[in-house]
Amino acid sequence: MKTDTIAAIATALSDSGIGIVRISGPEAIETADKIFVTKAGRHPLASYETHTIHYGFIADGEDIVDEVMIAVMKAPRSYTMEDTVEINCHGGVLLMQKILELVLKNGARMAEPGEFTKRAFLNGRIDLSRAEAVMDVIHSKNEMALKASVKQLKGSVSEAVRSLREEILYEIAFIESALDDPEHISLDGYTESLSIKVKKIRERLEKLIASADNGKMMKEGINTVIVGKPNAGKSSLLNLLAGEEKAIVTDIAGTTRDALEENIRLHGISLNVIDTAGIRSTEDVVEKIGVERARKYAGEADLLIYVVDASVPLDENDASIMELLKEKKSVILLNKSDLKAVVSEEDLYKQAGLSQDETKLRFIRTSTRENLGIDEFEETVKEMFFHGELQSNDEVMITNLRHKEALEDALNSILMVERSLQDNMPEDFYSIDLMSAYTSLGFIIGEEVGDDLVNEIFSKFCMGK
Numbered sequence: 001m002k003t004d005t006i007a008a009i010a011t012a013l014s015d016s017g018i019g020i021v022r023i024s025g026p027e028a029i030e031t032a033d034k035i036f037v038t039k040a041g042r043h044p045l046a047s048y049e050t051h052t053i054h055y056g057f058i059a060d061g062e063d064i065v066d067e068v069m070i071a072v073m074k075a076p077r078s079y080t081m082e083d084t085v086e087i088n089c090h091g092g093v094l095l096m097q098k099i100l101e102l103v104l105k106n107g108a109r110m111a112e113p114g115e116f117t118k119r120a121f122l123n124g125r126i127d128l129s130r131a132e133a134v135m136d137v138i139h140s141k142n143e144m145a146l147k148a149s150v151k152q153l154k155g156s157v158s159e160a161v162r163s164l165r166e167e168i169l170y171e172i173a174f175i176e177s178a179l180d181d182p183e184h185i186s187l188d189g190y191t192e193s194l195s196i197k198v199k200k201i202r203e204r205l206e207k208l209i210a211s212a213d214n215g216k217m218m219k220e221g222i223n224t225v226i227v228g229k230p231n232a233g234k235s236s237l238l239n240l241l242a243g244e245e246k247a248i249v250t251d252i253a254g255t256t257r258d259a260l261e262e263n264i265r266l267h268g269i270s271l272n273v274i275d276t277a278g279i280r281s282t283e284d285v286v287e288k289i290g291v292e293r294a295r296k297y298a299g300e301a302d303l304l305i306y307v308v309d310a311s312v313p314l315d316e317n318d319a320s321i322m323e324l325l326k327e328k329k330s331v332i333l334l335n336k337s338d339l340k341a342v343v344s345e346e347d348l349y350k351q352a353g354l355s356q357d358e359t360k361l362r363f364i365r366t367s368t369r370e371n372l373g374i375d376e377f378e379e380t381v382k383e384m385f386f387h388g389e390l391q392s393n394d395e396v397m398i399t400n401l402r403h404k405e406a407l408e409d410a411l412n413s414i415l416m417v418e419r420s421l422q423d424n425m426p427e428d429f430y431s432i433d434l435m436s437a438y439t440s441l442g443f444i445i446g447e448e449v450g451d452d453l454v455n456e457i458f459s460k461f462c463m464g465k
Helices: 028-033 093-105 115-122 128-138 143-153 156-180 190-220 234-242 285-300 316-324 345-352 374-386 401-422 427-445 451-459
Strands: 006-009 016-024 052-060 063-073 084-091 222-228 260-266 269-275 303-309 329-335 362-365
Touching: 006 093, 006 115, 016 028, 016 093, 016 115, 028 084, 052 084, 052 093, 063 093, 084 093, 115 128, 115 451, 128 143, 128 156, 128 427, 128 451, 143 156, 143 190, 143 269, 156 190, 156 427, 190 269, 190 401, 190 427, 222 234, 222 285, 222 316, 234 260, 234 269, 234 303, 260 374, 269 374, 285 316, 303 316, 303 374, 316 345, 329 345, 329 374, 362 374, 401 427
Parallel strands: 222 269, 222 303, 303 329, 329 362
Antiparallel strands: 006 016, 016 084, 052 063, 063 084, 260 269
16 A cells, blocks of 8 residues: 555636645645745644644745645544645636645655545545445435435445345354354254345345446436427427427427437436437438437337327327337326317327226326426426435435445345255355355455455546545
């Protein structure tokens, strides 16, 4: 592990009111001392109490560079568990770079991406799952993702994983002890007891894995595709959700020839929305390509929004579109409800040759012109994917693909234990697979990972974090 002193600009590299240059390592305080002066002259920062902030100036020799506030945090009571100094300066890009250059010239080296958080992990302040949550917090795209990331940062995933590992390790230790000392530790009746415990562990793993799909959508957004016939109001819906004119809207059917993509934030969640060309039979070569692309996007969507012009009768194109909705979470917007409606929910089921028992569709009457039904639509989407609100305080949400894969590996090992129990295999078979599950769970919190994986994870962090 590197134990030298590192430095970087910790705030965004853009002009702002305040900028922070962070220094961490055994010579952080000594390095800052060389360029910091107070009104009364130079005063050793090492003499100050930890977690105090001091007014003064950054100086390059006799030249004053900036008026600053310096925060001193002494090991181990800092983010990295090392001596840390943060120079709070004015937020000009040129100025921050100048101060960083002075820091580097006086004993520190430039930090690698994510190296401050990496040191926090290597020094035992946080585990790997909490370190990864730092970047998730920074890159959160919506309120729900932010809340989930903050919970992970506070240790929700860590606690769940550590609890599972403790239970598994206890069983491993018991089996190994009994095999080593059969005269004093009996395994009589143990398989029944282990079966009950393993079942509970399996159920907990399955619950965590099941949360990953929602967790992924919460973190990255719900892939949403708007489909419908030409001139049904699809582009108007996109513009209304986006809050600005993203798509061209005319009374001419077939205006949208290709897909338009937009990330939209609704009530704390994100929709990655694709507005597609109107689906209909056509001889126009360009429009036909757009229709085929619409079908392709629909097949890959997490959510389909079917916009129906409820003021005109249905036709064979509606039946074709309804086929796309059978296997997807879908919302049907009966649009143009400000006009006289000639289409009902029953009409759509009948047109598609479906019964209401065959598919669970959500119907909402809307008017993109009058902004009617949009609030109900937003709440419906939230309910469909997240049961109306973020998970309860005691529920863990998996949002990281690496964590999901490790949980799946652990689950496979636990399933092998259950199979061995059913087949009355010798006890050492249970121990081997339990250890495999224990190891897989260790990957999540960083107790079973090599340097290469650690370096890869932290290389994705931003500079200064």
